[in-house]
Amino acid sequence: MKFGFFNLMPWPHYPEPPKVYPTPNRDYDPLVGRELYNGYIDLLVHAETCGFDWVACNEHHFSPYGTMANCNLIGSILARETKTIGLAMVGNLLPLSNPVRVAEEYAMIDVISGGRLIAGFMRGVPHEYIAYNSPPSESRRRQKEAAELVQRCWSEPEPFGWEGEFYQFRSISIWPRPIQSPPPILMSASNVESAAIAAESRAIMGMGLIHNLDVARANVDTYYRVAEESGWAPTPEHILMGASTCICETDAEAREVFAKALDYFHDTLMKPTYDALKLVARAGFFNKQEAGSSYDNRLDKVASKKTIDEMIEAGSIFCGSPKSVVSQITRFKEKLGCGAINLSMQIGNLPVETVRRGMDLFREEVLPQVKAL
Protein backbone atom coordinates (compact mmCIF):
# COMPACT_ATOMS: atom_id res chain seq x y z
CA MET A 1 0.00 0.00 0.00
CA LYS A 2 1.23 3.44 -0.89
CA PHE A 3 0.33 6.54 1.11
CA GLY A 4 0.15 10.21 0.37
CA PHE A 5 0.06 13.18 2.71
CA PHE A 6 -2.43 15.78 1.58
CA ASN A 7 -2.70 19.34 2.83
CA LEU A 8 -5.28 21.64 1.29
CA MET A 9 -4.03 24.56 3.37
CA PRO A 10 -7.27 25.67 5.05
CA TRP A 11 -7.72 28.99 6.82
CA PRO A 12 -8.27 28.00 10.48
CA HIS A 13 -9.29 31.36 11.96
CA TYR A 14 -12.56 32.34 10.30
CA PRO A 15 -14.76 33.76 13.05
CA GLU A 16 -18.14 32.34 11.98
CA PRO A 17 -19.75 30.57 9.03
CA PRO A 18 -19.42 32.89 6.00
CA LYS A 19 -22.73 34.57 5.17
CA VAL A 20 -22.20 35.41 1.50
CA TYR A 21 -20.49 33.93 -1.51
CA PRO A 22 -17.66 34.57 -2.11
CA THR A 23 -16.25 34.90 1.38
CA PRO A 24 -15.06 38.50 1.93
CA ASN A 25 -11.30 38.47 2.32
CA ARG A 26 -11.22 41.25 4.93
CA ASP A 27 -10.88 38.50 7.54
CA TYR A 28 -7.77 37.10 5.87
CA ASP A 29 -4.72 38.35 7.79
CA PRO A 30 -1.70 38.13 5.48
CA LEU A 31 0.79 38.11 8.35
CA VAL A 32 -0.96 35.15 9.94
CA GLY A 33 -1.15 33.67 6.46
CA ARG A 34 2.61 33.87 6.14
CA GLU A 35 3.07 31.78 9.28
CA LEU A 36 0.45 29.32 8.10
CA TYR A 37 1.98 28.80 4.66
CA ASN A 38 5.37 28.15 6.18
CA GLY A 39 3.95 25.79 8.79
CA TYR A 40 2.00 23.90 6.15
CA ILE A 41 5.00 23.68 3.84
CA ASP A 42 7.11 22.38 6.73
CA LEU A 43 4.55 19.60 7.23
CA LEU A 44 4.65 18.67 3.54
CA VAL A 45 8.44 18.49 3.67
CA HIS A 46 8.23 16.47 6.90
CA ALA A 47 6.07 13.89 5.08
CA GLU A 48 9.18 12.63 3.30
CA THR A 49 10.79 11.59 6.59
CA CYS A 50 7.51 10.00 7.72
CA GLY A 51 7.57 7.39 4.97
CA PHE A 52 4.84 8.79 2.79
CA ASP A 53 5.18 7.95 -0.90
CA TRP A 54 3.98 11.32 -2.09
CA VAL A 55 2.78 14.70 -0.89
CA ALA A 56 -0.36 16.16 -2.43
CA CYS A 57 -1.48 19.73 -3.06
CA ASN A 58 -4.56 21.06 -4.78
CA GLU A 59 -6.16 24.21 -6.18
CA HIS A 60 -9.08 26.21 -4.81
CA HIS A 61 -10.25 29.76 -5.29
CA PHE A 62 -11.98 32.52 -3.37
CA SER A 63 -12.52 30.57 -0.15
CA PRO A 64 -11.08 29.90 3.32
CA TYR A 65 -11.60 26.21 2.44
CA GLY A 66 -8.19 26.06 0.81
CA THR A 67 -5.63 28.81 0.29
CA MET A 68 -3.69 27.28 -2.60
CA ALA A 69 -4.83 29.23 -5.64
CA ASN A 70 -2.02 27.54 -7.58
CA CYS A 71 -0.64 24.32 -6.15
CA ASN A 72 2.30 24.47 -8.57
CA LEU A 73 3.80 27.31 -6.52
CA ILE A 74 3.92 24.98 -3.52
CA GLY A 75 4.97 22.08 -5.75
CA SER A 76 8.00 23.97 -6.97
CA ILE A 77 9.10 24.64 -3.38
CA LEU A 78 8.66 20.95 -2.55
CA ALA A 79 10.62 19.98 -5.64
CA ARG A 80 13.62 21.70 -4.06
CA GLU A 81 13.05 20.93 -0.39
CA THR A 82 12.43 17.20 -0.78
CA LYS A 83 14.61 14.57 -2.44
CA THR A 84 12.72 11.37 -3.13
CA ILE A 85 9.01 11.73 -2.36
CA GLY A 86 6.45 11.92 -5.17
CA LEU A 87 4.84 15.29 -5.84
CA ALA A 88 1.14 14.90 -6.54
CA MET A 89 -0.42 18.05 -7.88
CA VAL A 90 -4.10 17.11 -7.60
CA GLY A 91 -4.23 19.42 -9.09
CA ASN A 92 -4.61 22.06 -11.68
CA LEU A 93 -8.20 22.70 -12.78
CA LEU A 94 -7.73 22.13 -16.49
CA PRO A 95 -10.99 23.64 -17.76
CA LEU A 96 -10.24 26.88 -15.92
CA SER A 97 -6.60 27.21 -16.85
CA ASN A 98 -4.48 27.81 -19.89
CA PRO A 99 -3.58 24.19 -20.77
CA VAL A 100 -0.24 25.21 -22.25
CA ARG A 101 0.66 26.97 -19.01
CA VAL A 102 -0.34 23.84 -17.08
CA ALA A 103 1.89 21.72 -19.32
CA GLU A 104 4.79 24.12 -18.80
CA GLU A 105 4.44 24.41 -15.01
CA TYR A 106 4.00 20.67 -14.54
CA ALA A 107 7.05 20.07 -16.74
CA MET A 108 9.05 22.51 -14.62
CA ILE A 109 8.12 20.67 -11.41
CA ASP A 110 8.97 17.34 -13.04
CA VAL A 111 12.36 18.56 -14.22
CA ILE A 112 13.32 20.39 -11.01
CA SER A 113 12.32 17.35 -8.91
CA GLY A 114 14.10 14.82 -11.11
CA GLY A 115 10.91 13.22 -12.46
CA ARG A 116 8.74 13.03 -9.33
CA LEU A 117 5.57 14.68 -10.62
CA ILE A 118 2.15 13.03 -10.48
CA ALA A 119 0.03 15.24 -12.71
CA GLY A 120 -3.54 15.76 -11.58
CA PHE A 121 -5.96 16.72 -14.35
CA MET A 122 -8.85 17.97 -12.27
CA ARG A 123 -12.17 19.44 -13.42
CA GLY A 124 -13.00 21.43 -10.28
CA VAL A 125 -16.09 21.83 -8.16
CA PRO A 126 -18.87 24.26 -9.11
CA HIS A 127 -17.77 27.24 -7.05
CA GLU A 128 -14.50 27.41 -9.00
CA TYR A 129 -16.57 28.02 -12.15
CA ILE A 130 -18.15 31.05 -10.53
CA ALA A 131 -14.74 32.28 -9.41
CA TYR A 132 -13.17 32.02 -12.84
CA ASN A 133 -16.24 33.07 -14.82
CA SER A 134 -16.58 29.92 -16.88
CA PRO A 135 -19.97 28.34 -17.73
CA PRO A 136 -20.28 25.12 -15.71
CA SER A 137 -22.03 23.43 -18.62
CA GLU A 138 -18.81 23.54 -20.65
CA SER A 139 -16.65 21.88 -18.02
CA ARG A 140 -16.56 18.33 -19.37
CA ARG A 141 -15.87 19.39 -22.94
CA ARG A 142 -13.18 21.81 -21.80
CA GLN A 143 -11.63 19.13 -19.60
CA LYS A 144 -11.47 16.62 -22.46
CA GLU A 145 -9.89 19.04 -24.90
CA ALA A 146 -7.46 20.51 -22.35
CA ALA A 147 -6.29 17.07 -21.21
CA GLU A 148 -5.45 16.10 -24.78
CA LEU A 149 -3.68 19.40 -25.39
CA VAL A 150 -1.52 19.15 -22.24
CA GLN A 151 -0.38 15.68 -23.25
CA ARG A 152 0.43 16.86 -26.78
CA CYS A 153 2.47 19.70 -25.28
CA TRP A 154 4.56 17.12 -23.43
CA SER A 155 5.00 14.68 -26.29
CA GLU A 156 5.08 16.45 -29.64
CA PRO A 157 8.60 16.51 -31.10
CA GLU A 158 7.90 19.44 -33.42
CA PRO A 159 6.25 22.81 -32.80
CA PHE A 160 2.53 22.39 -33.39
CA GLY A 161 -0.62 24.45 -33.59
CA TRP A 162 -3.96 23.67 -31.98
CA GLU A 163 -7.36 24.65 -33.34
CA GLY A 164 -9.96 23.42 -30.88
CA GLU A 165 -13.40 24.25 -29.64
CA PHE A 166 -12.09 26.14 -26.60
CA TYR A 167 -8.36 26.55 -27.17
CA GLN A 168 -6.42 27.91 -30.10
CA PHE A 169 -2.65 28.20 -30.30
CA ARG A 170 -0.77 28.74 -33.51
CA SER A 171 2.61 27.25 -32.63
CA ILE A 172 3.47 25.50 -29.37
CA SER A 173 6.86 24.20 -28.28
CA ILE A 174 7.19 24.12 -24.51
CA TRP A 175 10.50 24.48 -22.70
CA PRO A 176 11.18 22.44 -20.66
CA ARG A 177 9.83 19.04 -21.63
CA PRO A 178 9.16 16.78 -18.61
CA ILE A 179 11.68 14.11 -17.55
CA GLN A 180 9.00 11.42 -17.35
CA SER A 181 7.54 10.69 -20.73
CA PRO A 182 4.85 11.23 -19.86
CA PRO A 183 4.30 11.94 -16.15
CA PRO A 184 1.63 9.72 -14.56
CA ILE A 185 -1.79 11.34 -14.79
CA LEU A 186 -4.43 11.34 -12.09
CA MET A 187 -8.08 12.15 -12.71
CA SER A 188 -11.03 12.45 -10.39
CA ALA A 189 -13.35 9.47 -10.31
CA SER A 190 -15.93 10.81 -7.91
CA ASN A 191 -18.82 9.32 -9.85
CA VAL A 192 -19.24 6.57 -12.41
CA GLU A 193 -19.03 8.96 -15.38
CA SER A 194 -15.73 10.37 -14.17
CA ALA A 195 -14.45 6.89 -13.33
CA ALA A 196 -15.12 5.87 -16.93
CA ILE A 197 -13.30 8.92 -18.31
CA ALA A 198 -10.30 8.26 -16.03
CA ALA A 199 -10.15 4.67 -17.28
CA GLU A 200 -10.40 5.71 -20.93
CA SER A 201 -7.59 8.18 -20.28
CA ARG A 202 -5.39 5.53 -18.63
CA ALA A 203 -5.16 7.79 -15.60
CA ILE A 204 -4.89 6.95 -11.92
CA MET A 205 -8.43 7.22 -10.50
CA GLY A 206 -8.70 9.48 -7.47
CA MET A 207 -11.65 9.64 -5.12
CA GLY A 208 -12.19 11.50 -1.86
CA LEU A 209 -15.20 12.62 0.19
CA ILE A 210 -16.36 9.00 0.39
CA HIS A 211 -19.72 8.64 2.08
CA ASN A 212 -20.38 5.00 1.43
CA LEU A 213 -17.86 2.25 0.76
CA ASP A 214 -20.23 0.32 -1.51
CA VAL A 215 -20.79 3.38 -3.72
CA ALA A 216 -17.02 3.94 -3.87
CA ARG A 217 -16.51 0.28 -4.74
CA ALA A 218 -18.97 0.65 -7.63
CA ASN A 219 -16.77 3.43 -9.05
CA VAL A 220 -13.74 1.16 -8.79
CA ASP A 221 -15.61 -1.61 -10.59
CA THR A 222 -16.61 0.83 -13.36
CA TYR A 223 -13.01 1.96 -13.67
CA TYR A 224 -11.73 -1.62 -14.05
CA ARG A 225 -14.46 -2.51 -16.54
CA VAL A 226 -13.92 0.53 -18.77
CA ALA A 227 -10.13 0.09 -18.59
CA GLU A 228 -10.50 -3.47 -19.84
CA GLU A 229 -12.77 -2.27 -22.66
CA SER A 230 -10.11 0.32 -23.49
CA GLY A 231 -7.43 -2.33 -23.74
CA TRP A 232 -5.39 -1.95 -20.57
CA ALA A 233 -5.20 -3.41 -17.07
CA PRO A 234 -4.86 -1.06 -14.07
CA THR A 235 -2.90 -2.17 -11.02
CA PRO A 236 -4.14 -1.53 -7.45
CA GLU A 237 -1.83 1.48 -7.38
CA HIS A 238 -4.05 3.08 -10.01
CA ILE A 239 -6.83 3.13 -7.39
CA LEU A 240 -6.28 6.12 -5.11
CA MET A 241 -8.73 6.76 -2.29
CA GLY A 242 -8.68 9.73 0.03
CA ALA A 243 -9.84 10.03 3.61
CA SER A 244 -9.64 12.70 6.29
CA THR A 245 -7.35 11.38 9.00
CA CYS A 246 -6.56 12.15 12.61
CA ILE A 247 -4.10 10.02 14.57
CA CYS A 248 -3.46 10.71 18.26
CA GLU A 249 -2.05 8.70 21.15
CA THR A 250 -5.47 7.51 22.23
CA ASP A 251 -8.89 7.05 20.64
CA ALA A 252 -10.42 9.47 23.10
CA GLU A 253 -7.99 12.26 22.27
CA ALA A 254 -8.31 11.74 18.53
CA ARG A 255 -12.09 11.80 18.69
CA GLU A 256 -12.15 14.94 20.74
CA VAL A 257 -9.80 17.02 18.61
CA PHE A 258 -11.16 15.68 15.34
CA ALA A 259 -14.79 16.33 16.25
CA LYS A 260 -14.03 20.02 16.80
CA ALA A 261 -11.97 20.26 13.62
CA LEU A 262 -14.69 18.57 11.58
CA ASP A 263 -17.33 20.94 12.94
CA TYR A 264 -15.23 23.86 11.71
CA PHE A 265 -14.65 22.07 8.41
CA HIS A 266 -18.33 21.45 7.73
CA ASP A 267 -19.89 24.53 9.28
CA THR A 268 -17.38 27.14 8.21
CA LEU A 269 -15.01 25.93 5.51
CA MET A 270 -17.57 24.04 3.44
CA LYS A 271 -20.24 26.75 3.74
CA PRO A 272 -19.06 28.73 0.66
CA THR A 273 -19.01 25.51 -1.34
CA TYR A 274 -22.62 24.74 -0.45
CA ASP A 275 -23.72 28.32 -1.09
CA ALA A 276 -22.03 28.35 -4.50
CA LEU A 277 -23.54 25.02 -5.39
CA LYS A 278 -27.02 26.39 -4.71
CA LEU A 279 -26.28 29.40 -6.94
CA VAL A 280 -25.02 27.19 -9.74
CA ALA A 281 -28.12 25.04 -9.49
CA ARG A 282 -30.34 28.14 -9.39
CA ALA A 283 -28.62 29.40 -12.55
CA GLY A 284 -29.84 26.24 -14.24
CA PHE A 285 -26.61 24.27 -14.27
CA PHE A 286 -25.51 21.20 -12.46
CA ASN A 287 -28.72 19.33 -12.52
CA LYS A 288 -28.56 15.58 -12.37
CA GLN A 289 -28.19 15.22 -16.12
CA GLU A 290 -25.28 17.58 -16.39
CA ALA A 291 -23.48 16.83 -13.17
CA GLY A 292 -23.32 13.12 -13.34
CA SER A 293 -24.61 10.76 -10.79
CA SER A 294 -23.60 11.95 -7.49
CA TYR A 295 -21.89 15.19 -6.69
CA ASP A 296 -24.71 17.13 -5.03
CA ASN A 297 -26.07 13.99 -3.50
CA ARG A 298 -22.65 13.02 -2.20
CA LEU A 299 -21.97 16.48 -0.84
CA ASP A 300 -25.20 16.38 1.11
CA LYS A 301 -24.32 13.02 2.54
CA VAL A 302 -20.83 14.10 3.51
CA ALA A 303 -22.22 17.29 5.00
CA SER A 304 -24.97 15.76 7.01
CA LYS A 305 -24.01 15.52 10.63
CA LYS A 306 -22.66 12.16 11.52
CA THR A 307 -20.89 10.75 14.48
CA ILE A 308 -17.21 9.86 14.29
CA ASP A 309 -18.17 6.19 14.32
CA GLU A 310 -20.60 6.67 11.45
CA MET A 311 -17.93 8.46 9.41
CA ILE A 312 -15.40 5.69 10.08
CA GLU A 313 -17.98 3.12 9.07
CA ALA A 314 -18.77 5.04 5.86
CA GLY A 315 -15.10 5.22 4.87
CA SER A 316 -15.05 9.03 5.13
CA ILE A 317 -12.38 9.24 7.86
CA PHE A 318 -9.69 7.41 9.76
CA CYS A 319 -9.65 8.50 13.38
CA GLY A 320 -8.14 7.15 16.57
CA SER A 321 -5.06 5.66 18.11
CA PRO A 322 -2.46 4.13 15.79
CA LYS A 323 -3.88 0.70 16.53
CA SER A 324 -7.43 1.78 15.62
CA VAL A 325 -6.28 3.51 12.44
CA VAL A 326 -4.38 0.39 11.35
CA SER A 327 -7.55 -1.60 11.67
CA GLN A 328 -9.62 1.06 9.84
CA ILE A 329 -7.13 1.22 6.96
CA THR A 330 -7.07 -2.57 6.72
CA ARG A 331 -10.85 -2.72 6.41
CA PHE A 332 -10.88 0.19 3.92
CA LYS A 333 -8.38 -1.60 1.71
CA GLU A 334 -10.33 -4.86 1.88
CA LYS A 335 -13.54 -3.12 0.84
CA LEU A 336 -12.12 -1.00 -1.99
CA GLY A 337 -9.14 -2.92 -3.31
CA CYS A 338 -7.15 0.28 -3.48
CA GLY A 339 -3.37 0.27 -3.59
CA ALA A 340 -2.96 3.94 -2.69
CA ILE A 341 -4.50 6.09 0.03
CA ASN A 342 -4.28 9.84 0.38
CA LEU A 343 -4.40 10.91 4.03
CA SER A 344 -5.84 14.40 4.33
CA MET A 345 -4.53 15.32 7.75
CA GLN A 346 -4.77 19.11 7.86
CA ILE A 347 -8.50 19.12 8.57
CA GLY A 348 -10.52 22.15 9.55
CA ASN A 349 -8.70 24.13 12.22
CA LEU A 350 -6.43 21.40 13.53
CA PRO A 351 -3.21 22.99 14.80
CA VAL A 352 -0.09 22.29 12.78
CA GLU A 353 1.55 20.65 15.79
CA THR A 354 -1.32 18.18 16.22
CA VAL A 355 -1.00 17.21 12.57
CA ARG A 356 2.77 16.83 12.90
CA ARG A 357 2.36 14.51 15.89
CA GLY A 358 -0.14 12.45 13.91
CA MET A 359 2.37 12.16 11.07
CA ASP A 360 5.03 10.93 13.48
CA LEU A 361 2.63 8.34 14.89
CA PHE A 362 1.87 7.29 11.34
CA ARG A 363 5.59 6.70 10.70
CA GLU A 364 6.25 4.92 13.98
CA GLU A 365 3.16 2.85 14.60
CA VAL A 366 0.81 2.82 11.62
CA LEU A 367 2.93 2.52 8.49
CA PRO A 368 4.88 -0.56 9.65
CA GLN A 369 1.56 -2.40 10.07
CA VAL A 370 -0.09 -1.38 6.78
CA LYS A 371 2.76 -1.01 4.31
CA ALA A 372 2.52 -4.62 3.21
CA LEU A 373 -1.24 -4.55 2.66
Place this chain on the structure above:
Amino acid sequence: MTQTTLEPGLKETGMAYQTHTVALGAREFGYLAAGEGEPLLVLHTSGGPLWTPLLEMLAATRRVVMPILPGFGGSDLVEGLADPAALAGWVAQFKAAVLGGEALDVFGGSFGGQVALHLAADHPGLVRDLVLEAPSGVAVGAAPPPPGKPVLFAHPEKAEGLMPSPEIAATNSAAFRAYGGPALVDEGLLAKLDAVTMPVLVIQGTCDAVTPVQAARYLAGALPNCKMTYVYDAGHGVQVDQAEAMFKVVRHFLDKGPAFIVADRAYA
Protein backbone atom coordinates in the same frame (compact mmCIF):
# COMPACT_ATOMS: atom_id res chain seq x y z
CA MET B 1 -11.97 14.28 -76.81
CA THR B 2 -13.71 13.09 -73.68
CA GLN B 3 -16.62 14.94 -72.21
CA THR B 4 -16.17 15.24 -68.48
CA THR B 5 -19.16 13.99 -66.59
CA LEU B 6 -19.76 15.40 -63.18
CA GLU B 7 -20.89 12.93 -60.63
CA PRO B 8 -24.51 13.22 -59.52
CA GLY B 9 -23.50 14.09 -55.98
CA LEU B 10 -21.93 17.34 -57.12
CA LYS B 11 -24.92 19.56 -56.77
CA GLU B 12 -24.43 23.26 -57.04
CA THR B 13 -25.56 24.31 -53.60
CA GLY B 14 -24.57 27.02 -51.15
CA MET B 15 -21.81 29.28 -52.44
CA ALA B 16 -22.42 28.65 -56.10
CA TYR B 17 -19.59 27.15 -58.05
CA GLN B 18 -19.46 26.76 -61.78
CA THR B 19 -18.21 23.84 -63.76
CA HIS B 20 -15.93 24.64 -66.67
CA THR B 21 -13.81 22.81 -69.14
CA VAL B 22 -10.38 23.55 -70.47
CA ALA B 23 -8.57 22.02 -73.44
CA LEU B 24 -5.20 20.54 -72.67
CA GLY B 25 -3.70 19.00 -75.78
CA ALA B 26 -6.36 17.05 -77.59
CA ARG B 27 -8.67 16.62 -74.64
CA GLU B 28 -10.97 18.68 -72.51
CA PHE B 29 -10.90 18.51 -68.75
CA GLY B 30 -13.38 19.71 -66.19
CA TYR B 31 -12.86 21.93 -63.21
CA LEU B 32 -14.90 23.59 -60.52
CA ALA B 33 -14.51 27.26 -59.67
CA ALA B 34 -16.15 29.82 -57.42
CA GLY B 35 -15.49 33.24 -55.93
CA GLU B 36 -13.40 36.23 -56.83
CA GLY B 37 -10.02 37.41 -55.65
CA GLU B 38 -6.59 35.86 -55.21
CA PRO B 39 -6.60 32.44 -56.85
CA LEU B 40 -6.35 29.28 -54.76
CA LEU B 41 -5.62 26.04 -56.60
CA VAL B 42 -7.23 23.07 -54.85
CA LEU B 43 -6.10 19.50 -55.40
CA HIS B 44 -8.81 17.15 -54.21
CA THR B 45 -8.52 13.92 -52.26
CA SER B 46 -8.87 10.38 -53.59
CA GLY B 47 -12.53 10.81 -52.71
CA GLY B 48 -12.88 12.96 -55.82
CA PRO B 49 -13.84 16.58 -56.41
CA LEU B 50 -16.05 17.25 -53.40
CA TRP B 51 -17.21 20.81 -52.91
CA THR B 52 -16.75 20.91 -49.15
CA PRO B 53 -17.86 23.45 -46.54
CA LEU B 54 -14.25 24.65 -46.31
CA LEU B 55 -14.05 25.46 -50.02
CA GLU B 56 -17.33 27.28 -49.75
CA MET B 57 -15.90 29.50 -47.02
CA LEU B 58 -12.63 30.09 -48.85
CA ALA B 59 -14.52 31.09 -51.98
CA ALA B 60 -16.07 34.04 -50.13
CA THR B 61 -12.83 35.99 -50.56
CA ARG B 62 -10.82 34.03 -53.13
CA ARG B 63 -11.11 32.51 -56.55
CA VAL B 64 -11.11 28.81 -55.73
CA VAL B 65 -10.28 26.56 -58.66
CA MET B 66 -10.37 22.77 -58.34
CA PRO B 67 -9.42 20.65 -61.37
CA ILE B 68 -11.08 17.27 -61.62
CA LEU B 69 -7.97 15.14 -61.61
CA PRO B 70 -8.03 12.68 -64.55
CA GLY B 71 -9.76 9.45 -63.58
CA PHE B 72 -11.78 11.00 -60.76
CA GLY B 73 -15.36 12.22 -60.64
CA GLY B 74 -16.34 9.94 -63.52
CA SER B 75 -13.64 11.20 -65.88
CA ASP B 76 -11.16 9.05 -67.80
CA LEU B 77 -7.54 8.50 -66.92
CA VAL B 78 -4.89 9.91 -69.23
CA GLU B 79 -2.55 7.42 -70.78
CA GLY B 80 0.95 7.78 -69.39
CA LEU B 81 -0.17 9.54 -66.21
CA ALA B 82 0.47 6.74 -63.72
CA ASP B 83 1.97 8.27 -60.60
CA PRO B 84 1.61 11.38 -58.43
CA ALA B 85 4.68 13.04 -59.96
CA ALA B 86 3.29 12.74 -63.47
CA LEU B 87 -0.07 13.94 -62.24
CA ALA B 88 1.66 16.99 -60.74
CA GLY B 89 3.06 17.70 -64.19
CA TRP B 90 -0.48 17.61 -65.57
CA VAL B 91 -1.58 20.00 -62.80
CA ALA B 92 1.18 22.43 -63.85
CA GLN B 93 -0.20 22.39 -67.40
CA PHE B 94 -3.73 22.91 -66.12
CA LYS B 95 -2.59 25.80 -63.96
CA ALA B 96 -0.80 27.50 -66.85
CA ALA B 97 -3.87 27.16 -69.06
CA VAL B 98 -6.50 28.28 -66.53
CA LEU B 99 -4.64 30.53 -64.08
CA GLY B 100 -1.58 31.76 -65.97
CA GLY B 101 2.08 31.69 -65.06
CA GLU B 102 2.16 33.58 -61.75
CA ALA B 103 2.94 31.73 -58.55
CA LEU B 104 -0.19 31.06 -56.54
CA ASP B 105 -1.40 29.46 -53.32
CA VAL B 106 -2.15 25.73 -53.41
CA PHE B 107 -4.24 23.55 -51.10
CA GLY B 108 -4.13 19.77 -51.31
CA GLY B 109 -5.99 17.21 -49.20
CA SER B 110 -4.69 13.68 -48.55
CA PHE B 111 -3.77 12.29 -52.01
CA GLY B 112 -4.12 15.83 -53.36
CA GLY B 113 -1.59 16.89 -50.73
CA GLN B 114 0.87 14.34 -52.04
CA VAL B 115 0.36 15.65 -55.58
CA ALA B 116 0.73 19.22 -54.31
CA LEU B 117 4.07 18.35 -52.72
CA HIS B 118 5.27 16.91 -56.04
CA LEU B 119 4.09 20.09 -57.75
CA ALA B 120 5.92 22.26 -55.21
CA ALA B 121 9.12 20.18 -55.50
CA ASP B 122 9.14 19.94 -59.32
CA HIS B 123 7.81 23.45 -60.03
CA PRO B 124 8.66 25.52 -56.96
CA GLY B 125 8.19 28.73 -58.90
CA LEU B 126 4.49 27.96 -59.34
CA VAL B 127 3.63 27.66 -55.66
CA ARG B 128 3.55 30.62 -53.25
CA ASP B 129 2.05 29.22 -50.02
CA LEU B 130 1.12 25.57 -49.63
CA VAL B 131 -1.60 24.15 -47.37
CA LEU B 132 -1.73 20.38 -46.89
CA GLU B 133 -4.49 18.47 -45.13
CA ALA B 134 -3.35 15.04 -43.87
CA PRO B 135 -1.13 14.48 -46.92
CA SER B 136 -0.42 10.92 -48.01
CA GLY B 137 3.00 9.60 -48.93
CA VAL B 138 5.11 11.15 -46.16
CA ALA B 139 4.28 9.08 -43.05
CA VAL B 140 7.91 8.22 -42.37
CA GLY B 141 8.28 5.84 -39.43
CA ALA B 142 4.56 5.11 -39.11
CA ALA B 143 2.94 1.71 -38.91
CA PRO B 144 0.51 1.00 -41.76
CA PRO B 145 -3.10 1.70 -40.82
CA PRO B 146 -5.16 -1.37 -39.92
CA PRO B 147 -6.73 -3.17 -42.87
CA GLY B 148 -10.34 -2.58 -43.77
CA LYS B 149 -12.38 0.36 -44.87
CA PRO B 150 -10.90 3.49 -43.31
CA VAL B 151 -13.00 5.75 -41.11
CA LEU B 152 -12.75 9.12 -42.81
CA PHE B 153 -14.71 11.39 -40.52
CA ALA B 154 -15.15 12.02 -36.79
CA HIS B 155 -18.56 13.46 -37.63
CA PRO B 156 -19.85 11.45 -40.59
CA GLU B 157 -23.20 13.21 -40.42
CA LYS B 158 -21.49 16.32 -41.76
CA ALA B 159 -20.49 14.42 -44.91
CA GLU B 160 -24.04 13.44 -45.74
CA GLY B 161 -24.96 14.73 -49.18
CA LEU B 162 -21.32 15.37 -50.04
CA MET B 163 -20.21 11.88 -50.90
CA PRO B 164 -20.35 10.57 -54.48
CA SER B 165 -22.54 7.74 -55.69
CA PRO B 166 -21.23 4.19 -55.17
CA GLU B 167 -20.44 3.93 -58.91
CA ILE B 168 -18.40 7.14 -58.94
CA ALA B 169 -16.76 6.20 -55.64
CA ALA B 170 -15.64 2.91 -57.23
CA THR B 171 -14.05 4.69 -60.19
CA ASN B 172 -12.38 7.17 -57.80
CA SER B 173 -10.85 4.24 -55.93
CA ALA B 174 -9.69 2.69 -59.21
CA ALA B 175 -8.06 5.97 -60.25
CA PHE B 176 -6.37 6.27 -56.86
CA ARG B 177 -4.88 2.80 -57.29
CA ALA B 178 -3.83 3.64 -60.86
CA TYR B 179 -1.70 6.46 -59.44
CA GLY B 180 -0.07 4.04 -56.98
CA GLY B 181 -2.20 4.79 -53.96
CA PRO B 182 -2.49 4.28 -51.13
CA ALA B 183 1.15 4.94 -50.27
CA LEU B 184 2.40 5.34 -46.71
CA VAL B 185 5.75 6.60 -47.95
CA ASP B 186 6.45 7.94 -51.45
CA GLU B 187 10.23 7.57 -51.64
CA GLY B 188 10.47 9.59 -54.85
CA LEU B 189 8.78 12.48 -53.12
CA LEU B 190 11.01 12.32 -50.04
CA ALA B 191 14.08 12.50 -52.26
CA LYS B 192 13.12 15.89 -53.62
CA LEU B 193 11.56 17.61 -50.61
CA ASP B 194 14.61 19.88 -50.33
CA ALA B 195 13.08 21.95 -53.09
CA VAL B 196 9.96 22.66 -51.04
CA THR B 197 11.14 25.88 -49.41
CA MET B 198 7.97 27.97 -49.59
CA PRO B 199 5.79 28.44 -46.46
CA VAL B 200 3.84 25.24 -45.78
CA LEU B 201 1.00 24.60 -43.33
CA VAL B 202 0.12 20.96 -42.58
CA ILE B 203 -3.30 20.30 -41.03
CA GLN B 204 -3.85 17.12 -39.04
CA GLY B 205 -7.09 16.02 -37.38
CA THR B 206 -6.63 14.72 -33.82
CA CYS B 207 -8.80 11.69 -34.68
CA ASP B 208 -7.31 10.92 -38.11
CA ALA B 209 -7.41 7.15 -38.69
CA VAL B 210 -5.99 7.27 -42.23
CA THR B 211 -2.93 9.51 -42.40
CA PRO B 212 -0.69 8.80 -39.39
CA VAL B 213 0.43 11.83 -37.42
CA GLN B 214 4.02 10.98 -38.38
CA ALA B 215 3.27 12.54 -41.76
CA ALA B 216 2.72 16.01 -40.31
CA ARG B 217 5.62 15.59 -37.89
CA TYR B 218 7.93 14.50 -40.69
CA LEU B 219 7.13 17.51 -42.84
CA ALA B 220 7.38 19.90 -39.88
CA GLY B 221 10.84 18.54 -39.14
CA ALA B 222 12.13 18.07 -42.68
CA LEU B 223 10.92 21.20 -44.47
CA PRO B 224 12.64 24.48 -43.68
CA ASN B 225 9.47 26.56 -43.57
CA CYS B 226 6.67 24.29 -42.39
CA LYS B 227 4.19 24.48 -39.51
CA MET B 228 1.88 21.69 -38.42
CA THR B 229 -1.49 22.31 -36.78
CA TYR B 230 -3.84 19.92 -35.08
CA VAL B 231 -7.53 20.47 -35.58
CA TYR B 232 -9.27 19.02 -32.54
CA ASP B 233 -12.10 16.52 -32.87
CA ALA B 234 -11.50 16.03 -36.59
CA GLY B 235 -10.80 12.83 -38.51
CA HIS B 236 -9.09 12.47 -41.87
CA GLY B 237 -11.53 14.79 -43.59
CA VAL B 238 -10.80 17.86 -41.49
CA GLN B 239 -12.37 20.20 -44.05
CA VAL B 240 -15.67 18.42 -43.48
CA ASP B 241 -15.41 17.57 -39.76
CA GLN B 242 -14.28 21.00 -38.54
CA ALA B 243 -14.60 23.29 -41.52
CA GLU B 244 -14.81 26.49 -39.51
CA ALA B 245 -11.81 25.82 -37.27
CA MET B 246 -9.75 24.83 -40.30
CA PHE B 247 -10.94 27.82 -42.28
CA LYS B 248 -9.81 30.28 -39.62
CA VAL B 249 -6.25 29.04 -39.53
CA VAL B 250 -5.97 28.42 -43.28
CA ARG B 251 -7.28 31.89 -44.14
CA HIS B 252 -4.86 33.43 -41.64
CA PHE B 253 -1.94 31.48 -43.11
CA LEU B 254 -2.86 32.29 -46.69
CA ASP B 255 -3.18 35.99 -45.88
CA LYS B 256 -0.14 36.39 -43.64
CA GLY B 257 2.22 33.54 -44.55
CA PRO B 258 4.60 32.57 -41.73
CA ALA B 259 3.33 35.56 -39.70
CA PHE B 260 0.02 33.71 -39.21
CA ILE B 261 1.29 32.68 -35.78
CA VAL B 262 0.86 36.25 -34.55
CA ALA B 263 -2.54 36.53 -32.88
CA ASP B 264 -5.02 38.73 -34.70
CA ARG B 265 -8.67 39.12 -33.72
CA ALA B 266 -9.58 39.42 -37.38
CA TYR B 267 -8.73 35.73 -37.71
CA ALA B 268 -9.90 34.47 -34.31
